[in-house]
Amino acid sequence: MVPKYRAWDERARKAFSNTTDIYRHKPKGMLSNLYHKMNHRNKKNGYGKLPFTLDEFKDWAFSSDEFLYLFDVWVQSGYSKKFKPSVDRKNPYKGYQFDNMQWMFWYNNYQKGINEVATKKRKPILMYKEGAYLGKFKSIEDAREFLGMKSNGDIVMVLQGKRDKVKGYTFIYENPELLEPANEN
Numbered sequence: 001m002v003p004k005y006r007a008w009d010e011r012a013r014k015a016f017s018n019t020t021d022i023y024r025h026k027p028k029g030m031l032s033n034l035y036h037k038m039n040h041r042n043k044k045n046g047y048g049k050l051p052f053t054l055d056e057f058k059d060w061a062f063s064s065d066e067f068l069y070l071f072d073v074w075v076q077s078g079y080s081k082k083f084k085p086s087v088d089r090k091n092p093y094k095g096y097q098f099d100n101m102q103w104m105f106w107y108n109n110y111q112k113g114i115n116e117v118a119t120k121k122r123k124p125i126l127m128y129k130e131g132a133y134l135g136k137f138k139s140i141e142d143a144r145e146f147l148g149m150k151s152n153g154d155i156v157m158v159l160q161g162k163r164d165k166v167k168g169y170t171f172i173y174e175n176p177e178l179l180e181p182a183n184e185n
């Protein structure tokens with residue numbers, strides 16, 4: 001059952017004239033649209049079909065005070081995309097399943113996604129001086145900060161084999177298969 005909360009239906013009818021738009025700005029319609037987008041992303045990312053039905057998803061949402069709060073804020077904001085309720089995967093390496101999902105505003109989920117992508121792209125590198133192993137960095141950026149450099153460029157050139165050293169140090173990727181081929185233009 002959909003709770004009647006702060007006259008959501010009335011607000012959607014006042015804000016939109018198209019019946020599809022009205023439906024998509026009411027709880028059932030917004031959740032249906034979100035469910036289908038999540039199912040598409042789950043398949044695209046190799047996690048398969050969602051492990052729950054649309055009705056189970058709606059029941060999960062309507063039993064959540066967080067969802068009801070976020071939906072209400074979204075309506076009161078005039079349906080601003082930033083405030084639209086969004087399902088976040090707590091662990092970005094797993095698909096959508098109830099124990100891996102939480103509600104948040106779309107904008108917060110978007111920002112979290114940017115940070116997760118940046119973290120996934122980090123490639124560990126090893127630091128050497130005159131052939132002796134000195135240590136490991138989680139990323140080129142960490143090595144750059146350690147050396148007090150303004151740019152990653154010189155370290156990247158060492159990693160690509162275009163330069164021998166930077167500040168007396170050599171670097172290699174911890175996993176050689178991560179070595180990116182140099183563009184031969």
